[in-house]
Amino acid sequence: MFYNKQQDKQLGIRTTGINRLSPKEYPDNFQTESTDYYVLDELFKEYQFQTEGRFVDFGCGKGRVLFYVNYHFKRQVVGIELNPTSYRQLEENRQNYLNKYPHAQDMFTLYQGYAEGYAIDPLDTIFYFFNPFALNIVKQIFNNIMYSIETHPRSIEIIFYYPNYALDNFIEQIPQLKLHASVAIQGTHDKNDIINIYKNI
Secondary structure (H helix, E strand, O other), rough: OOHHHHHHHHOOOOOOOOOOOOOOOOEEEEEOOOOOOHHHOOOHHHOOOOOOOOEEEOOOOOOOHHHHHHHHHOOOEEEEEOOOOHHHHHHHHHHHHHHHHHOOOOEEEEEEEEEEHHEEEEEEEEEEEEEEHHHOOOOOHHHHHHHHHHHHHOOOEEEEEOOOHHHHHHHHHHOOOOEEEEEEOOOOOOOOEEEEEEOOO
């Protein structure tokens, strides 16, 4: 998509293309595919962050969402990525981005490994997902988030792009969370092409 390449150029990064993990070795982790810049533009035309704190992208791939959020909102960001190829490209993108925008030097934290193994920090308040894992992995991550806000009470936001029925049903069963906003992506006929934002009660 030409628009994606244009925006990459502005940020000094390369995030197009898809990286795949072996389904035999990693059956619960899906391919690395960046959220379209158009989708991010649509989201933030309709929605503004409600909390202070760090933005965490589970399955961040090459880092497109991280760089977008840092550039536009000056947020500290955390990227979690398992795929070694994507992680290497993520680190290269961070260096190239910082070469262009050196003021952001201390605003990036990168973690290579399984997303469910990431220890939620009390500074983490905004969590982003683009349908990157099987539901059982998402459940483990949500359990980690819920435990974190029980031990360190704070307001959080969970942003989930391209949810499905099973995921929606799972989140509805979490009493601490409620659907705060839903942003439909314009120009698509795919009913799952929406972004749901949840907040804790």
